[in-house]
Amino acid sequence: MKKILITGGAGFVGSHLSKRLLSEGNSIYCLDNLYTGSKENIKDLLDNQSFEFINQDINEPLDFDEKIDEIYNLACPASPIHYQKDPLYTTKTSVLGALNILELAKKNNARILQASTSEIYGDPEVHPQPESYWGKVNPV
Ligand SMILES: NC(=O)c1ccc[n+]([C@@H]2O[C@H](COP(=O)([O-])OP(=O)(O)OC[C@H]3O[C@@H](n4cnc5c(N)ncnc54)[C@H](O)[C@@H]3O)[C@@H](O)[C@H]2O)c1
Secondary structure, eight states, rough: EEEEEEETTSSHHHHHHHHHHHHTTTTEEEOOOOOOOGGGGTTTTTOOOEEEEEOOOOOOOOOOOOOEEEEEEEOOOHHHHHHTTHHHHHHHHHHHHHHHHHHHHHHHHHEEEEEEOOGGGGSSSSSSOOOTTTTTOOOO
């Protein structure tokens, strides 16, 4: 059983990922400030002993008593209407938030999966895009 932190865990991707990783027997910290997410998305998980919701902004320093094995950093508004509402806050979340995650990962020797927008690929030349298509950037 791994101890896994999912930031943005109350969002669309994060809530589904939480369900999946819980079903595989892992223990989940779901950190989210509910900026665009909702407790409704995780209502079925709140009673699960292996699931803990933490209402926190990723821009604040993060610390946990237990060792974290893996981190999925999904905390960022994803749709234009939300990420353009407050561009400075979106940038802060993307940059400061990611730095906080890196600090935490270093301290715990944990692995990170960093979510990003598909915009980093540029205008796709291949449809649909297979995993092997890197577009204008090698995300690895
Ligand atoms: N949904 C998609 O199809 C898709 C496609 C490509 C990439 N992504 C990326 O995946 C990630 C998650 O996308 P999503 O669709 O689940 O979006 P979402 O808006 O549903 O989820 C994002 C979550 O992050 C939380 N959040 C935002 N700022 C925060 C902060 N400062 N501190 C703590 N929590 C914060 C929100 O409250 C929300 O619950 C994003 O980085 C997005 O760009 C999503």
